Amino acid sequence: IKKTTTTKIQSMKGRGCIVSLTAYTKPMAQMMDSYVDLIIVGDSTGMVAYGFDSTLPVTLDMMIAHGAAVVRGVEKSCVIVDMPFGTYQESKEVAYKNASRVLIETGAQGIKIEGGLEMVETVEFLVKRGIPVMPHIGLRPQHANSLGGFKAQGRDKQATKLLIDEAKEFEKAGAFSLLVEGVFENAAKQVTESVSIPTIGIGASPECDGQVLVTEDMLGLFSDYTPKFAKKYVDLSSTIKEVFAEYEREVRNGVFPADEHCFGVKKRT
Numbered sequence: 001i002k003k004t005t006t007t008k009i010q011s012m013k014g015r016g017c018i019v020s021l022t023a024y025t026k027p028m029a030q031m032m033d034s035y036v037d038l039i040i041v042g043d044s045t046g047m048v049a050y051g052f053d054s055t056l057p058v059t060l061d062m063m064i065a066h067g068a069a070v071v072r073g074v075e076k077s078c079v080i081v082d083m084p085f086g087t088y089q090e091s092k093e094v095a096y097k098n099a100s101r102v103l104i105e106t107g108a109q110g111i112k113i114e115g116g117l118e119m120v121e122t123v124e125f126l127v128k129r130g131i132p133v134m135p136h137i138g139l140r141p142q143h144a145n146s147l148g149g150f151k152a153q154g155r156d157k158q159a160t161k162l163l164i165d166e167a168k169e170f171e172k173a174g175a176f177s178l179l180v181e182g183v184f185e186n187a188a189k190q191v192t193e194s195v196s197i198p199t200i201g202i203g204a205s206p207e208c209d210g211q212v213l214v215t216e217d218m219l220g221l222f223s224d225y226t227p228k229f230a231k232k233y234v235d236l237s238s239t240i241k242e243v244f245a246e247y248e249r250e251v252r253n254g255v256f257p258a259d260e261h262c263f264g265v266k267k268r269t
């Protein structure tokens with residue numbers, strides 16, 4: 001099976017063609033591999049799996065452990081890993097050092113960083129030295145402290161122009177695609193039309209070239225924080241709780257384990 005490359009993702013420009021989801025573990029990655037083009041190992045794992053109330057406490061080692069697990073579950077999809085807060089902003093050299101560790105230690109094909117124009121130089125530095133980068137613009141959860149919380153971006157003309165400038169600069173810097181989060185439809189449309197690299201949207205309308213969702217949101221496995229754009233396709237947490245309840249009943253009533261689950265037992269009468 002041929003692995004989807006970042007170059008292939010870059011070539012998939014055109015409304016709605018790229019399918020993406022997040023994953024943090026091997027089994028989840030394995031289940032989605034046939035259906036998606038791109039798997040993003042998001043630092044949302046800090047909120048979804050670790051119970052942090054933001055993504056800021058996530059470390060590089062955590063992202064590397066999750067990235068490596070996901071890569072082990074994937075045959076076909078392109079895998080990219082989020083760089084956590086504090087591992088790429090200081091300088092382009094520090095960003096290179098940490099991003100190269102991510103690629104070497106996980107086997108992923110690229111990285112994602114959050115940022116605006118201040119990150120353009122870093123993106124160019126990484127790309128020129130062999131690290132494919134997907135910049136994440138619009139609502140940037142790592143910047144919640146300075147953006148005044150989790151708020152949709154690109155509300156007016158000026159904000160839209162800033163997003164377009166960022167997109168164009170990142171394209172020039174060599175980014176293979178853009179993650180566009182929490183952006184008004186009109187702004188998402190203009191950003192997508194302004195660049196020849198694909199935009200992958202989350203809460204950014206159908207105007208983007210692809211869509212991504214946080215897998216636990218769409219499966220109903222995480223509800224501490226549910227943004228408007230997180231469509232819940234199924235409520236798996238209810239199903240899982242029913243199974244736990246059944247297990248509890250069986251153990252308390254001596255129904256489990258049965259003969260077939262035991263060693264050295266023929267047939268109990």
Ligand code: KIV
Binds near residue numbers: 040041043082202214
């Ligand atoms: O951390 C995350 O899950 C993300 C998604 C928007 C892809 O950044």
Ligand code: NA
Binds near residue numbers: 042
């Ligand atoms: Na993220």
